[in-house]
Amino acid sequence: MELRSFSRQPDGILANPRLGREEVLEGEHPQDARLARQSIWLSPSLIAEYIQLFFNFIIGTIGLSLAIKFILMIRNDVNLKLEHNVREELDKIATCKSRYFENQCEPHMRVPALEVRCNEWSKCMNKEIVSGSDYQWAKAWARTLAEVINAFFEAFSIRSFLFILISIIGIIFVTNTSFGSYRVYLNNKDTKSVRHA
Known part of the structure; x- marks a missing residue:
């Protein structure tokens, strides 16, 4: 009994270097060997997956x-x-400061009739401005977001907004379903052709 030397090639086919010909592995169909030789990059199913991935990206x-x-x-x-x-706030402070000095509200020159007003102007001009505190930031965010949303919904009616939303969701759903169905079709076609061979 003679031992034959075979070497397995990357595509699943055994080659006998002595005879110089290729033989199919035992239990494999010639159709399977031919499919194994095809480049995986030319597979329509893989191309469809990449197109779907690109579309979703x-x-x-x-x-x-x-x-x-x-x-x-x-x-x-x-x-x-x-x-x-x-x-x-800076404008208010400047106004208070000018009124304070115009009405001579310094403590040694203050007129008793302007006592209350001078105290208000003094508080106003000595007020510290805190720009960008968390409270102001959150309040401004909420107010601005509400204004933007109101402006958006004033420009669109509910019907047109729903139409746009349903159209976008529909396009995404139909495209992904189509690519998925195409891949299933190709896989079923490949398995049927292998069974019939």
Whole structure:
């Protein structure tokens, strides 16, 4: 009994170097060996998976960029409102200071009739401005977010908003379902062709 020397190639086919020909492994169909030789990168199922992944990546990137732009827009609005509030407070302080000195409210020159007003102006001009405290920040965020949402819903009716939302969800759902069905179809087609061979 002669031992034959075979070497296994990467595609699953045994090659006999002495005879210079390829033989199929025992128990394997010739169809399986041919399919094994095909490049995996040319598989329609794999291509469909990559296209679906790319599509979902694009949708996710668009959604993420819109969310980031929305947050940055609100943050800019909040910063502008906080700056506006600080400017208003500085204007009030400047007004109080000018009235304090115009009416000669220094303690040694103060007129008794202006005692209450001078005390108010003194408190006002000595008020410390705390810009960007957590309370002011949260209040400005809530106010700005409410304004943006109200402006958004004033521009759109509920029907148009629901139509846009359902359209976006529908496109994503239909596309992913189509790619999934296509892969199932290809897998069933491949298994049927292997069974019939």
